[in-house]
Amino acid sequence: MSTDEQTPFDRYRTRIDRPLVRLFADYGTSRTRWLVIGLVANLLAQTASLLPPVVLGTAIDALFREETSEYSLLFLPRAWIPPGEVAQFWLSVALIAGSFVATALFTWIYGVSANFFAHGVMHSVRSDSFEKMLRLDAAFFDDKQTGEVMSILSNDSQNLELFLDNALMNGVRLIVMVLGIAAILFALNWQLALVTLVAIPLIGGFTVWFMRVIEPRYEARQSAMADFNTRIENGITGVILAKVTGSEDYEVDRVRDASHGVFETTMDVLKLSYFYRPGMELLAGFSFAATFLVGGYWILFDAPGPLTGDLSVGVFVTFVFMTQRFVAPLAEVSNIVDEVQNAKVSAARVFGLADIPVRITDREDAKRLGDPEGRVTYEDVCFSYPELLTDDHGPAVPDDETETDGGFAALDGDEGDDDSVIEHVSFEAEPGETVAFVGSTGAGKSTLCRLLLRLYDVDEGRVAVDGTDIRDLELASLRQHVGYVSQDAFLFDGTIGENIRYGRFDESDEAVREAAEAAEAHEFIQRLPDGYDTRVGERGVKLSGGQRQRIAIARVVLQDPEILILDEATSDVDTDTEQRIQASLDALTADRTTFVVAHRLSTVIGADTILVLEDGEVVERGDHDTLRQQGGRYAELWGAQTGSE
Numbered sequence: 001m002s003t004d005e006q007t008p009f010d011r012y013r014t015r016i017d018r019p020l021v022r023l024f025a026d027y028g029t030s031r032t033r034w035l036v037i038g039l040v041a042n043l044l045a046q047t048a049s050l051l052p053p054v055v056l057g058t059a060i061d062a063l064f065r066e067e068t069s070e071y072s073l074l075f076l077p078r079a080w081i082p083p084g085e086v087a088q089f090w091l092s093v094a095l096i097a098g099s100f101v102a103t104a105l106f107t108w109i110y111g112v113s114a115n116f117f118a119h120g121v122m123h124s125v126r127s128d129s130f131e132k133m134l135r136l137d138a139a140f141f142d143d144k145q146t147g148e149v150m151s152i153l154s155n156d157s158q159n160l161e162l163f164l165d166n167a168l169m170n171g172v173r174l175i176v177m178v179l180g181i182a183a184i185l186f187a188l189n190w191q192l193a194l195v196t197l198v199a200i201p202l203i204g205g206f207t208v209w210f211m212r213v214i215e216p217r218y219e220a221r222q223s224a225m226a227d228f229n230t231r232i233e234n235g236i237t238g239v240i241l242a243k244v245t246g247s248e249d250y251e252v253d254r255v256r257d258a259s260h261g262v263f264e265t266t267m268d269v270l271k272l273s274y275f276y277r278p279g280m281e282l283l284a285g286f287s288f289a290a291t292f293l294v295g296g297y298w299i300l301f302d303a304p305g306p307l308t309g310d311l312s313v314g315v316f317v318t319f320v321f322m323t324q325r326f327v328a329p330l331a332e333v334s335n336i337v338d339e340v341q342n343a344k345v346s347a348a349r350v351f352g353l354a355d356i357p358v359r360i361t362d363r364e365d366a367k368r369l370g371d372p373e374g375r376v377t378y379e380d381v382c383f384s385y386p387e388l389l390t391d392d393h394g395p396a397v398p399d400d401e402t403e404t405d406g407g408f409a410a411l412d413g414d415e416g417d418d419d420s421v422i423e424h425v426s427f428e429a430e431p432g433e434t435v436a437f438v439g440s441t442g443a444g445k446s447t448l449c450r451l452l453l454r455l456y457d458v459d460e461g462r463v464a465v466d467g468t469d470i471r472d473l474e475l476a477s478l479r480q481h482v483g484y485v486s487q488d489a490f491l492f493d494g495t496i497g498e499n500i501r502y503g504r505f506d507e508s509d510e511a512v513r514e515a516a517e518a519a520e521a522h523e524f525i526q527r528l529p530d531g532y533d534t535r536v537g538e539r540g541v542k543l544s545g546g547q548r549q550r551i552a553i554a555r556v557v558l559q560d561p562e563i564l565i566l567d568e569a570t571s572d573v574d575t576d577t578e579q580r581i582q583a584s585l586d587a588l589t590a591d592r593t594t595f596v597v598a599h600r601l602s603t604v605i606g607a608d609t610i611l612v613l614e615d616g617e618v619v620e621r622g623d624h625d626t627l628r629q630q631g632g633r634y635a636e637l638w639g640a641q642t643g644s645e
């Protein structure tokens with residue numbers, strides 16, 4: 001995917017307004033308790049940590065100097081201060097020790113609560129994003145979206161986590177520190193406080209500028225990361241193809257290019273970050289140096305320049321300590337800004353995914369498909385694959401709220417019917433009948449099957465089961481009654497038993513074995529070292545194509561649906577096995593409505609109806625004998641395959 005090509009994710013992402021506010025609104029509110037406890041504890045921890053320098057300053061002036069002044073503390077009522085230097089000394093010790101203990105205790109409370117909040121939010125974000133991904137229309141996965149989704153689940157989740165547990169709490173700490181310190185310094189000596197705090201507006205201005213210029217760079221980096229993930233994903237999935245075509249160098253170059261994109265965009269971010277970070281430290285350092293210079297001069301000589309009054313050593317020491325205390329959190333502003341910016345972009349991507357409308361879903365008044373008889377009707381069905389709109393096709397994002405196509409547009413539309421995959425197809429399959437789709441490659445056979453599963457919706461006409469439009473049925477109940485064995489039988493990493501049981505998780509071992517027997521799979525499974533407990537490897541790579549297909553057939557036998565789709569279900573097995581499977585398939589399909597897609601016409605001889613498709617249109621229909629006698633396209637195909645006239 002080139003970076004100038006916008007994916008639906010990009011399109012919905014750019015519409016997200018204030019993503020971090022939405023993060024709190026959607027995910028934070030149910031966990032406010034933890035957030036509030038965390039914030040309060042953080043506040044108390046930071047306040048307690050400010051006490052020691054104040055107590056130290058007072059102790060210096062009231063106890064340790066020759067000319068002592070009165071012992072008074074900003075936060076302690078005068079009546080609570082004991083008379084006598086020794087008692088005051090012990091009070092100081094107790095206050096300093098107590099504030100360290102309080103800081104430790106509140107830091108622990110805030111750490112635990114803040115993390116409960118942050119990780120709780122992340123848990124929900126991750127699970128919701130995955131669920132959303134799984135519920136997206138099949139058409140999304142026709143495009144290269146996997147890398148994007150992977151990025152959201154890993155990279156973006158991590159960014160949000162950093163924001164929620166680091167940036168948020170450090171931000172609060174920073175605000176408490178700066179405000180708390182400013183208040184204390186102003187109360188102690190407002191003139192010197194002005195000198196110390198003069199850097200604050202500069203720091204603020206510098207930060208606002210930085211946030212403005214860094215945001216587009218973060219977006220570019222995130223996008224480059226997603227491109228890279230997509231490339232890697234593709235590279236790993238296609239590793240065998242790359243090997244057998246000797247294209248390793250080509251793949252490596254493509255990944256290298258994508259990686260270089262990540263490198264360049266990351267450097268763009270870092271160059272600016274590393275300008276900002278030392279800049280911030282310098283400004284904070286100036287504040288410290290200015291305080292030391294002005295305060296030191298004041299004590300050594302007299303109030304400098306326009307400043308007036310006295311400055312005691314104790315107050316000066318408190319200033320020096322306090323200024324240092326706020327230099328450190330200020331230097332952290334850069335990290336906080338980094339994390340906030342990253343999180344903004346990531347949250348927008350998370351909500352970009354969340355906002356992609358799902359078109360193929362249950363209608364509000366959808367009916368459950370009970371125990372269907374299995375009559376299937378296609379009425380004047382037209383279909384073309386939806387295209388995820390790019391700029392060439394107009395905006396994918398609905399311009400007004402009435403448009404609900406979810407960023408899809410059918411390819412035909414205004415551009416004529418050139419891209420139509422199915423054109424005005426009508427037929428009916430009575431319960432228990434077998435209908436075969438034959439025709440040259442790309443004629444639309446598999447597409448017709450996918451329409452019955454509602455992986456896509458028809459553009460015109462309707463597909464009905466027992467007379468009800470499948471768009472009016474609950475999707476799950478429809479799919480429960482339609483079994484599907486496709487050309488490329490997919491297996492999950494897991495055991496053979498688990499794969500047969502997939503979708504019917506409660507079935508007994510006995511039922512699994514019977515299903516395998518019906519699919520002619522039991523024999524080879526038994527010969528495997530761990531039988532039904534043998535792991536099949538990622539995507540089932542440890543099994544042959546034919547073995548995978550037989551497991552997929554066993555899965556559908558176990559499902560026991562009223563309607564069955566066998567889309568080249570036996571294309572990967574040898575003729576011998578095919579004949580054996582065919583016998584069991586015949587038993588399986590006898591009383592079910594069955595759709596068979598097959599290139600080997602010998603497998604469809606027994607079908608009640610054979611539909612011959614050409615470019616999405618039914619050009620011939622009838623049973624085997626009728627079609628052979630017609631001497632048309634079917635007879636031609638039959639002749640080519642069998643060598644007979």
Ligand SMILES: Nc1ncnc2c1ncn2[C@@H]1O[C@H](COP(=O)(O)OP(=O)(O)OP(=O)(O)O)[C@@H](O)[C@H]1O
Nearest residue numbers: 142385421439440441442443444445446447448597
């Ligand atoms: N997911 C998709 N997105 C866009 N176009 C598709 C998609 N799947 C198939 N097509 C196109 O639709 C047309 C019909 O494809 P389909 O898979 O239905 O053909 P088929 O008759 O089953 O072919 P085969 O015998 O090779 O399996 C083809 O032109 C194909 O390029």
